[in-house]
Amino acid sequence: MIKKMTCIECPKGCLIKITLENLQIVKIDGNICIKGKTYAGSEINNPLRIVTSSVLALGLPLKMIPVRTDKPVSKDKIFEVMSLIKKVRVTKPVYAGDIIVTNILQSGANLIATRDVPA
């Protein structure tokens, strides 16, 4: 079986062809670089995505603080991560890279701020 997919790792967006035999990957082509190969493998076994959103700030100069997971999380966990994100309220100043939620949904990824929001 041949599966086609677009690599999302960079703006080139290579069209990758994965040849599967008995659910095992036997060949990957179409990727320009090694990242495409890693991506294809992960898409077959456990697709991962970085989740980005914004969380509500209270008593800070910005209304919303942009956030992301510091590692990709399982694609089928995205909406669970989102419903958690919607409950988060930030009341103290944060800086880009600060952890907002540790080990979100036991995924191993932290939710971090992506913008400085000083007092």
Added chain:
Amino acid sequence: MIEKKLVIVGGGPAGMAAAISAYEHGVSDILLIDREPYLGGILNQCIHTGFGLKYFKETLTGPEYAGRFIKKIKDISQIEVSLNTFVASLNKNKTLTVLKPGLLVEIKPEALIMATGCREKTREMMHIAGTRPAGIFSAGLAQKLINIEGLIPGREVVIIGSGDIGLIMARRFTLEGAKVKAVIEIRQKSRGLARNIAQCIEDFNIPIFFNHKILRIFGRDRVEKISVCKVDNNLNIIPDTTFEIACDTAVLSAGLIPENELIEMAGVEIDKKTNTPVTNELNKTSILGIFVCGNSFKIYDIVDSVTEDSFIAGQQAAEYLGRLR
């Protein structure tokens, strides 16, 4: 009248890169102006990842990419930053009339870099028939409402046009619990990057209709539905293919127009079709000493290229100032 060596209008990625580069090429006495209360420009609302792969060799969100340049700017004392500052006019001697809260001043720089970015095409430019109810947003405005203001502008959304911001917003609306009922693209393929079709549309099984055109927007107070039909590859309507989609929100993502009204006011020659300065050299205009960089010079696909070319603008301004001496 305030005199300056170099004024840069626009504190987004283009303006910040130009300022840093001008400083690194020996210019002191630089003034960087932005009308918003923060540096960073449009990057502040582009909270998704995908920025910086070329320039920083890692994938960053918009605010993270901007943040790195904002830090750099703050560390350079020769770059003065003026926020909440709006340029009202510009004349051919490079004199700017500038509005700040409670203040109206004239500033005369020896060299000027315009990094004013772009704006979105409007419904009027797309010639969409129908009523004018609430619920019609440009993709960038919807992005600002959700990501900066924390407001979800609708529950049942149709995205019209498949530019990158439209695709990104299809995902954003979906993540926030809204239903994106369709993306309508008049051409045979997306205007956006293939990766955005994959990670914003296919990941969430959002229906995307290529070779389809929006005919009409319906609704009295709020958008109620839109009608759509099929077109051939020459964009001619195929008869008897019309159907309707119920929705409360229409998001337009039909392309960007460089913003160059100020230099046009000063007499710079502008290509009316693209709204960019007429030139055959990067960042240059028909008036010596007025440079344009970033999305106001031409529409770029990725911010890394904006940064790269805007660094050149800073160097060009430095060279120009060097020759004046």
